[in-house]
Amino acid sequence: MKMSKGFKNGALLMLTAMVGFGVAGCGTTEKPANTNASAPKAEQPVQPAKETKVEEKKEEKKLSGKLVVYSAGPKELAEAIQKGYETKTGVKIEMFQGTTGKILSRMEAEKANPAVDVVVLASLPSTQGLKKSGMTLEYKDAKNADKLIPEWSDKEGHFYGYSASALGIGYNTKLVKTPPKEWDDLTKEEWKGKVNIPDPALSGSALDFVTGYLSMKGDSGWQLLEQYKKNGVAMAGANQEALDPVITGSKSIIAAGVDYLTYQAKAKGEPVDMLYPASGTVISPRPAAIIKTSKNVDNAKAYIDYLLSDEAQKLVAETYLLPGRKDVKAKDRPGVDQIPQMKIDWTWMDTNGDAVTKKFTQLFK
Template sequence: MKTRMTTGLKNGALLLLTAVVGFSIAGCGTTQQAASTNGAAPKAGGAAAEPAKTEAKQEEKKLSGKLVVYSAGPKELAESIQKGYEAKTGVKIEMFQGTTGKILSRMEAEKANPVVDVVVLASLPSAQGLKKSGMTLEYKEAKNADKLIPEWSDKDGNFFGYSASALGIGYNTKLVKTPPKEWADLTKEEWKGKINIPDPALSGSALDFVTGYLSTRGDSGWELLDQYKKNGAVMAGANQEALDPVITGSKSIVAAGVDYMTYQAKAKGEPIDMIYPASGTVISPRPAAIVKTSKNVDNAKAFIDYLLSDEAQKMVAETYLLPGRKDVAAKDRPGVEQIPQMKVDWAWMDTNGDAVTKKFTQLFK
């Protein structure tokens, strides 16, 4: 929604390299060298270390040119990752930022002449759809892929869940003194005309929530959404457009709001907070994938490696998203283990996403 880029070494250098302990060459062109301790002379075969270093440094310089990335937000994270990757590799990124829906529409429009190398989406089923359509390039050797939460990524390396958000009930703390506790609470009279809900045609995470909810309840799940509509809930654009009126106080609640935006606003002092219903919600992974038609495959693989690096995963946490790696903690927000989750059917969500979007849009128009 791929073979790993490793720097090549000539046969002679490989023979010398076997004597160096712990030496590896990783996807973004960085190296780790086994160092002799206390300045002692290297033991047998140690003389090979310096030639290997020299060759590795030469290999680092081979990444050049550009990389075209289509990325869902948040904007500050996409820009930080762009700067970090460019500084590490010397490769220049041409970035298009938009919602998952806009990215997929742009890819469809460019189908006859594709230009994108890497897509970063806000919906796992959307990445599954790209894989199913044969549009992704396998990259099984991505560095740190073994540290990712397995359920968020493709086992064959077609896409990598480098981060995630959870969907919850966001509310204005000045207007709401006793927040709702469950999704069904939003059908009560006290919330009539006070609720926004994001448009799943524009928001990948909102689509994940709606399809995820329906995957656990079948057609009866539409009853809740129909009651939302009857209670005056308004479909209000993508995530930020749905959240902003709640921050300003023109609405009280955002249903199926994306959590990291709420936590960002709260950290800035806005009167906003979020709850996750005890009955469960959907955690929406944000997958990155290399497009099979990429003209810059080596650069694209290096980008995936960078997304999964310590540096980039720290950026993810700083943005109040859930890091994709199990060994990286979330910052100032509930972690994955603290969020009650529905047992959703991702395959059903992928298959039925278009039909659900169409029906939802007709219901709330």
């Protein structure tokens, strides 16, 4: 049915009046009198809904694919961390395990076509060298990084010292009834031909000890090492190779041996123990770093986070290493505050590591 023009205008006027009345009513603060009990109650103005802030939860990125890790031992710890990380993330790890020296050699061989995403070394100066060469990726937001012992990590986030070992004098308790107390005691006649020392070209922690000692003593520090050589101290491979003869009794003592291996052997019932000279020793952090050429950066960051987690730090303690976090206690062994430390210069150690290794190797050939 066609609506007339007059009807349209009338309807429009009525609608305008109703809207105007409604607007005026909304602006009134005075309460109208109730003149008719049966009249419908005036509708209350609808209040605008209050805005509720919904906090956006930052969802963790769903990880997939693989991660290539080159890790210095101990083997059981590397494998336990691998299992825990894979279970947590679903990412598959391709692992190469070796000494710090072997890992660095492999990285050098792969320089034209790098494969590794994360390296875990047993030497802080060696990791500093990777940073200096521009090979590490900055990762500042690692979880629990604020709980770490700060001296073991890079302030700019290029590497994190998630664990450490201390270097000491390990000895066979059946053969050694009165153990030596100081480093220079090993130059005495009674220990002639009975002492092993790890090769710093293979063991990052042994290199930390030698360079740390020299950074404190200067060139005069070579006198002790020369006296070791004259007294028949033998350079005997990496840490485990140097310790095994002490466990079996073909040698009596290991100088500058990583302590966690001795504590592990002792826990298994082997006749060995460890001491730290009162003059001090070196605590060797074991840093982890993401390599700049990584093809799996998100997976690599998650691996660093896992290393610093409660779960992984507990695994570190169970391996008799020193945990990197201040709030995690060492297990059945002296903690960081119970070990006398030398005043060493990490920068000097990093700069002079290659020259020291070469000279030491020539001396102990």
